[in-house]
Amino acid sequence: MxxxxxxxxxxxxxxxxxxxxxxxxxxxxxxxxxxxxxxxxxxxxxxxxxxxxxxxxxxxxxxxxxxxxxxxxxxxxxxxxxxxxxxxxxxxxxxxxxxxxxxxxxxxxxxxxxxxxxxxxxxxxxWLPEKVCWWLxxxxxxxxxxxxxxxxxxxxxxxxxxxxxxxxxxxxxxGLHSPYWWLKCAVGVKNEQAWPVRQYHRLLVWDIMKHPWPTRAAEAVLTPFIGKxxxxxxxxxxxxxxxxxxxxxxxxxxxxxKGATTAESADRGSSLEGAGRRR
CATH class of the missing domain: 3.40.50.150 (Vaccinia Virus protein VP39)
Incomplete structure (x- = not known):
């Protein structure tokens, strides 16, 4: 993911x-x-x-x-x-x-x-999904x-x-992940066995592994409003x-x-030398 x-x-x-x-x-x-x-x-x-x-x-x-x-x-x-x-x-x-x-x-x-x-x-x-988590x-x-x-x-x-x-x-x-975290916050952040949390987690795994159209469509709709x-x-x-x-x-x-249009408006000298290409 x-x-x-x-x-x-x-x-x-x-x-x-x-x-x-x-x-x-x-x-x-x-x-x-x-x-x-x-x-x-x-x-x-x-x-x-x-x-x-x-x-x-x-x-x-x-x-x-x-x-x-x-x-x-x-x-x-x-x-x-x-x-x-x-x-x-x-x-x-x-x-x-x-x-x-x-x-x-x-x-x-x-x-x-x-x-x-x-x-x-x-x-x-x-900001909004995080604020809800802090409130819950x-x-x-x-x-x-x-x-x-x-x-x-x-x-x-x-x-x-x-x-x-x-x-x-x-x-x-x-967008699908905010409701999952709200559920976790509501039942206890470390309570992985709560039924709603387990079921929602299964949904997320299904989405990540299979990319089925229902969850992909839901993600597209939810992300502009409550993307995590x-x-x-x-x-x-x-x-x-x-x-x-x-x-x-x-x-x-x-x-x-500001700027381009967007989809929604060890020793310091021992590592990776040189500057590479220009952007």
């Missing part, structure tokens, strides 16, 4: 791509299939081991992979990424900013490591390492603009010497709708 649209992100064979907060590697796997040189990074060691095991299985099963592909896993912190300045072509930061107390610091670090002209996809829980369950957002903030779309864009990025696209995703995730795409301007000028010229604009 992908949240990021790789075509919008502009992933090309040979791109140096960081998936920060990779979890079990859903986006990292897709990037590798497209021929990118991928680093899947996370704080959770167990998730990284599972990700490496899955990649090993892909290779053993002779899954067709482009010549340019590469893969490695790294346990690292979003506030201190082990990459040189301007060294990455693409970065994915999916569902991590809401967990990080110093989100501005994490965004600044993304800006540091991506090359001029490179692109970044940031996904966060959408204190447990949902009170657990250690849980969500500590709810972003509005304009807030996310404003913070990324402050870090130096420019917006070029955005959309929502996962908000996905925004940014690029690092080629001229990064005048970030203040960029910010001043965009003051007063709505950063959510």
């Amino acid at each position: 992908l949240t990021v649209d790789f075509e919008r992100l502009g992933v090309q064979p040979g791109d140096k791509l960081l998936d920060i907060g990779a979890g079990r590697g859903r986006h990292a796997f897709e990037a590798a299939r497209l021929g990118a040189q991928v680093v899947a990074a996370d704080l959770d060691h167990a998730d990284l081991v599972a990700t490496q095991d899955t990649v090993a299985a892909m290779v053993l099963e002779d899954e067709p992979l482009p010549e340019a592909w590469g893969f490695m896993a790294a346990q690292t912190n979003a506030l201190a990424l082990p990459f040189p300045d301007d060294s990455l072509d693409r970065v994915i930061a999916s569902e991590i900013m809401e967990h990080i107390p110093d989100d501005a610091g994490a965004m600044a670090e993304l800006f540091r490591v991506v090359r001029p002209g490179g692109t970044v996809a940031v996904t966060v829980p959408r 369950s204190e447990e949902y957002h009170a657990q250690i390492g849980g969500h500590i903030r709810i972003y509005s779309e304009s807030e996310l864009h404003a913070k990324m603009l402050t870090a130096g990025f420019e917006t070029f696209d955005s959309h929502h995703a996962h 995730s908000y996905v925004a795409y940014f690029f690092k301007p080629d001229d990064t010497d005048d970030v203040e000028a960029i910010a001043s010229t965009t003051a007063g604009e709505d950063p959510v709708h």
